[in-house]
Amino acid sequence: MVANASPAFASPTQARKADHLRICLEEDVRFRETTNGLERYRFTHCCLPELDFDDIDLTTSFLGKSLGAPLLISSMTGGTDRAKTINYRLAEVAQHYRLAMGVGSQRVAVENPEVTDTFAVRSVAPDILLFANIGAVQLNYDYGLEECRRAIESIEADALILHLNPLQECVQSRGDTNFRGIIDKINDLCYKLPVPVIAKEVGNGISAKMAKRLMEAGVSAIDVAGAGGTSWAKVEAKRAQDVKQRRLGTLFADWGIPTAECIVGVRSIDSEIPLIASGGLRNGLDAAKALALGANLAGLATPFLKAASESTDTLHELVDLLQSELATVLFCTGNGSIAALQGSDALAKTDF
Numbered sequence: 001m002v003a004n005a006s007p008a009f010a011s012p013t014q015a016r017k018a019d020h021l022r023i024c025l026e027e028d029v030r031f032r033e034t035t036n037g038l039e040r041y042r043f044t045h046c047c048l049p050e051l052d053f054d055d056i057d058l059t060t061s062f063l064g065k066s067l068g069a070p071l072l073i074s075s076m077t078g079g080t081d082r083a084k085t086i087n088y089r090l091a092e093v094a095q096h097y098r099l100a101m102g103v104g105s106q107r108v109a110v111e112n113p114e115v116t117d118t119f120a121v122r123s124v125a126p127d128i129l130l131f132a133n134i135g136a137v138q139l140n141y142d143y144g145l146e147e148c149r150r151a152i153e154s155i156e157a158d159a160l161i162l163h164l165n166p167l168q169e170c171v172q173s174r175g176d177t178n179f180r181g182i183i184d185k186i187n188d189l190c191y192k193l194p195v196p197v198i199a200k201e202v203g204n205g206i207s208a209k210m211a212k213r214l215m216e217a218g219v220s221a222i223d224v225a226g227a228g229g230t231s232w233a234k235v236e237a238k239r240a241q242d243v244k245q246r247r248l249g250t251l252f253a254d255w256g257i258p259t260a261e262c263i264v265g266v267r268s269i270d271s272e273i274p275l276i277a278s279g280g281l282r283n284g285l286d287a288a289k290a291l292a293l294g295a296n297l298a299g300l301a302t303p304f305l306k307a308a309s310e311s312t313d314t315l316h317e318l319v320d321l322l323q324s325e326l327a328t329v330l331f332c333t334g335n336g337s338i339a340a341l342q343g344s345d346a347l348a349k350t351d352f
């Protein structure tokens, strides 16, 4: 069992963040049976692309910033020395390929400002599209405009992600479970903050109905973070110190809306909202399917974490591979650009 707080860390939040990193790197925390749903779709092969592979264009833009590829390094970490190394490696590679990146929840830095530098990656990534991150439920636990502003300004972020994690909070021992009235607080922040607000789950998905409420509250973008990849119920079950929490985490390990279903759902109610697909995307083919279903960006967490924990070279290899896989889909569906793929009918639902 993993201790909740270790004397080596300044606060329980810092110890929890260290546990999350270690567990996600060393243990099997994937959903057991629930998949991301993308296996139900197949691209129609184009035997005559009428394209030169070397001209395939992966560039795109999101929230007004141009990107080298429609890829997001999803929000993960910060707050410890190990997290700092990982964040800086991720940021360096994001800068190199002009990818978007999110840092992990900055609660630990709001509580202990001395660890702010573990998130502040602008020194190595001056140009990237960078997302700050705070748990939305914290708005019911003494966080407000001031704390959110600090999270944004301390890392010079382009937007703020408010993550929604009700299941994780239920499974966590002494989790923050009062979500009452959060939507009004999100609404208030959307109109008062100087940067766009993105609503994001952490791996259990956002339904069409909830996306509609969030859009009405004023969020500028949505990251569905659906089921099928990292199961946070499972992660918290592995940290649990009592039988009840461990049982909860184990029972709910497969809870959530598969990522593909979330993308289709959100797009069925709004064709314009900037949309990020994440949750169980593991390669460029998954990313391409998510984009063809209607997402504007494909976010990956665990694959980037594993590569970053090895080396910057391994991260370069991963991004190279993801880009090649994406380009191969574009080429073999006869689409020369991401926009062409998104506007095409190349993706079909299979019967099974």
Ligand SMILES: Cc1cc2nc3c(=O)[nH]c(=O)nc-3n(C[C@H](O)[C@H](O)[C@H](O)COP(=O)(O)O)c2cc1C
Binding pocket: 020, 021, 024, 074, 075, 076, 077, 103, 104, 105, 133, 161, 163, 200, 201, 202, 203, 225, 228, 229, 230, 278, 279, 280, 281, 299, 300, 301, 302, 303, 305
């Ligand atoms: C180690 C780790 C820490 C994470 N911490 C956060 C976080 O602080 N804030 C957040 O919004 N999501 C966090 N996530 C969730 C991811 O951003 C993502 O939504 C989720 O893991 C699903 O993506 P995946 O299946 O590619 O791992 C974390 C994920 C990992 C692996």
